[in-house]
Amino acid sequence: MVLKIIRWMFGYVTFKVDSKRSNFFLNLSSKFNMHLWDISKIDKDLVAKINSSEFGILNNLSRRNNINLNIIRRTGLPFFYQKHEHRKGILVGATLFFSIIHVLSMFIWKINVIGNESIDTQKIVNVSRENGIFAGCLRKKIDAQIAGQNIMEEIPDISWISVNLDGCVANISIKEQVKKPEFEQNPEKCHIVAECDAQIFRMETFSGTPMVSAGDTVLKNQVLVGAFDKDIDGNLRDANAKANVWAKVSDTISESEKLEKTLDLETGNEKKIFKINLFGKSFSLNFWENPEDSWKKEIYEKKFKIFGFEIPLSFSTEKFIETKQTKVNITKDEAFELAKKRVYEKMSCKNLDIIEISESKLEKEDEIIFKIDFQYLKNIAKYDKQK
Numbered sequence: 523m524v525l526k527i528i529r530w531m532f533g534y535v536t537f538k539v540d541s542k543r544s545n546f547f548l549n550l551s552s553k554f555n556m557h558l559w560d561i562s563k564i565d566k567d568l569v570a571k572i573n574s575s576e577f578g579i580l581n582n583l584s585r586r587n588n589i590n591l592n593i594i595r596r597t598g599l600p601f602f603y604q605k606h607e608h609r610k611g612i613l614v615g616a617t618l619f620f621s622i623i624h625v626l627s628m629f630i631w632k633i634n635v636i637g638n639e640s641i642d643t644q645k646i647v648n649v650s651r652e653n654g655i656f657a658g659c660l661r662k663k664i665d666a667q668i669a670g671q672n673i674m675e676e677i678p679d680i681s682w683i684s685v686n687l688d689g690c691v692a693n694i695s696i697k698e699q700v701k702k703p704e705f706e707q708n709p710e711k712c713h714i715v716a717e718c719d720a721q722i723f724r725m726e727t728f729s730g731t732p733m734v735s736a737g738d739t740v741l742k743n744q745v746l747v748g749a750f751d752k753d754i755d756g757n758l759r760d761a762n763a764k765a766n767v768w769a770k771v772s773d774t775i776s777e778s779e780k781l782e783k784t785l786d787l788e789t790g791n792e793k794k795i796f797k798i799n800l801f802g803k804s805f806s807l808n809f810w811e812n813p814e815d816s817w818k819k820e821i822y823e824k825k826f827k828i829f830g831f832e833i834p835l836s837f838s839t840e841k842f843i844e845t846k847q848t849k850v851n852i853t854k855d856e857a858f859e860l861a862k863k864r865v866y867e868k869m870s871c872k873n874l875d876i877i878e879i880s881e882s883k884l885e886k887e888d889e890i891i892f893k894i895d896f897q898y899l900k901n902i903a904k905y906d907k908q909k
Contacts, residue, residue: 533574533598536560537591539584544568547589556580574600630659631690631833638696641679646694649676655685655692657834664692711762714747716740717904720769724899730763740769746903767903770877776893777864779857784849786818791844793817799836817842854890858883861892874898 539547547568551558556579558570572580574596584591603613633650635643650656653669666685673694674680682697714730722738730747734740751761796807823838852860862881869876876898884891 529573530598533596533600534571535574535577535596536569536571536594537577538564538594539568539570539589539591541566541568543589546587547584550583550587550589551580554579554583569594574598626833627690628661629690630655630661630664630687630692631657632692633657634691634693636693636695637698639698641677641696641698646673646677646696649673650692650694652676655694661687661690670694711749711760712905712907713745713749714763714765714767714903715906716742716744716746716767716769717900717902718742718771720771720900720902722746722767722769724768726766726768728764729761730765731761732765740902743904743906745906763905765903766901768899769902770897771900771902772895772897774893774895775865775868776891777861777868778889778891779852779861779864780889781854781857782849782851782888784847786816786845787848787850788818789844789846793842795840795842797838797840799823799838800834804838816846817844819843854885857890858892861890865892865894869894869896874900 541563544567548561556572556576558572561568561570563569577591581591633647633655635646638646647656650669650673653672655664655669664685664687666687670683670685673685674683679699680696681699684695686693686695719742720740722734722736722740724736725732725734725746727747729751731750731752732747733745740746746767747763747765749761749763750758752758794808797804798807799805820841820843821838822841823836825836826833876896878897880895882893882895884893
């Protein structure tokens with residue numbers, strides 16, 4: 523790639539030689555150390571490339587030996603300049619273009635956060651901004667080591683951080699602290715009892731004596747871990763029970779969907795608002811305000827990149843579509859799918875560790891009811907002060 527750029531900067535000529543004289547021509551070029559490349563044959567004629575500075579010498583040698591060099595094309599900056607030397611605007615534009623690229627390369631245009639799982643990415647980006655690392659900041663003003671130390675101080679959950687500048691991108695690599703097992707702290711002597719009826723799946727006992735084991739079915743408020751320990755001699759002593767008790771818990775979610783619905787249907791009327799977004803701020807190019815609430819809004823954004831790096835400049839189009847409430851009838855299958863979708867959306871919002879699901883459907887004259895019965899894992903440990 524570098525060699526191609528160098529050849530383009532100095533210019534080169536692509537030419538061909540008649541097939542009858544090609545062997546003699548190659549011997550002649552070799553004798554006078556001519557630097558040819560991309561040598562090939564097209565329709566039996568020899569085709570090759572040579573630097574523009576050597577082409578004149580090679581052409582004179584060829585003429586003395588009755589060899590004609592037919593130029594196919596001239597490529598490179600010298601020929602481009604020669605062709606456009608009277609067009610000053612091109613030279614000014616090229617100079618301005620490379621100047622802008624040079625100036626833009628002095629800034630950071632993108633922040634990458636790597637390695638975070640529980641820590642919110644936006645939180646790290648916000649703290650980085652407070653420490654001088656943000657889209658649009660000058661590279662030379664960034665002290666990566668000090669910025670990394672400050673970010674760690676403000677976000678204690680980070681155990682290791684590295685800030686690396688790669689071109690116009692700032693890569694913030696972090697490693698989160700490994701948290702200790704969570705369980706409720708109680709200064710007083712407490713048993714651990716069941717929060718609800720369930721079947722024990724797994725126990726993590728930190729202190730106290732387990733009263734049940736995995737696979738046992740327990741009732742609400744039943745003692746799971748006693749507030750005592752045994753010493754080496756087998757004698758009982760008081761202890762504050764601490765444990766996580768994971769159990770299978772049953773639950774139900776249901777949703778109904780009417781066969782006659784009132785929907786917001788599009789009328790075909792549209793309005794558009796065009797905006798320029800620069801460094802997080804929007805500037806409208808229209809003079810009218812947003813339509814009323816009865817209009818549906820869609821946003822389309824066009825972002826810009828320079829050499830693969832995203833810059834904080836974009837154009838957005840806010841499309842408003844007028845809607846009108848209309849009564850429509852839907853089929854039982856459509857109602858079933860809509861109810862099912864809402865049920866599973868509700869379940870996904872709970873973020874549960876599901877282990878078993880059972881579905882059921884009930885059809886009525888004017889509606890469809892969809893229900894799921896499921897089991898999930900839950901920490902049912904509840905601390906109960908010993909009287």
